[in-house]
Amino acid sequence: MERVPGSFGTSVSFVLRIFQLGFSSASLISMCLDYNLYEVTTFCYLAVVMAYVILWSILHALADTYSVLVKQLPHKPRVLSTVLAGDVVLSFLSLSGACGAASATEMLLSIDAAMCGDSRCIKYQVSALLAFLCWTLFLDSAIFNLWSLYSLFY
Secondary structure (H helix, E strand, O other): OOOOOOOOOOHHHHHHHHHHHHHHHHHHHHHHOOOOHHHOHHHHHHHHHHHHHHHHHHHHHHHHHHHHHHOOOOOOHHHHHHHHHHHHHHHHHHHHHHHHHHHHHHHHHHOOOHHHHHHHHHHHHHHHHHHHHHHHHHHHHHHHHHHHHHHHHO
């Protein structure tokens, strides 16, 4: 197996997971600091997706830590395909949540909604931006894991 520097079980993967954890936590905190979060469904959706992303990132950061400390990469196609499937699914969910929150925020700003008073919409925009950054890291991780899975077979 070729060592792909970002696939599951490497130190680069650990760094990707830590940044995913940071961006998703910041996005969730930025979103949940407002009490009007539950008035718009897309904001609730983004909060739930970021909670799932936090759990996934913690789980895989721990697995990456173990793999780096033991210096043993997971060579099984089933493990890599599960990680790849999870990364792809959460990548699409985080992208859809970020797009939904960004578009809802822009719509609220364009109609001068009372909900955007006291700079609440800026918090929503920051949360959507952080979710987009988290999505890019998920996409990178999925590409690295796909490359690593491909190298198992060829």
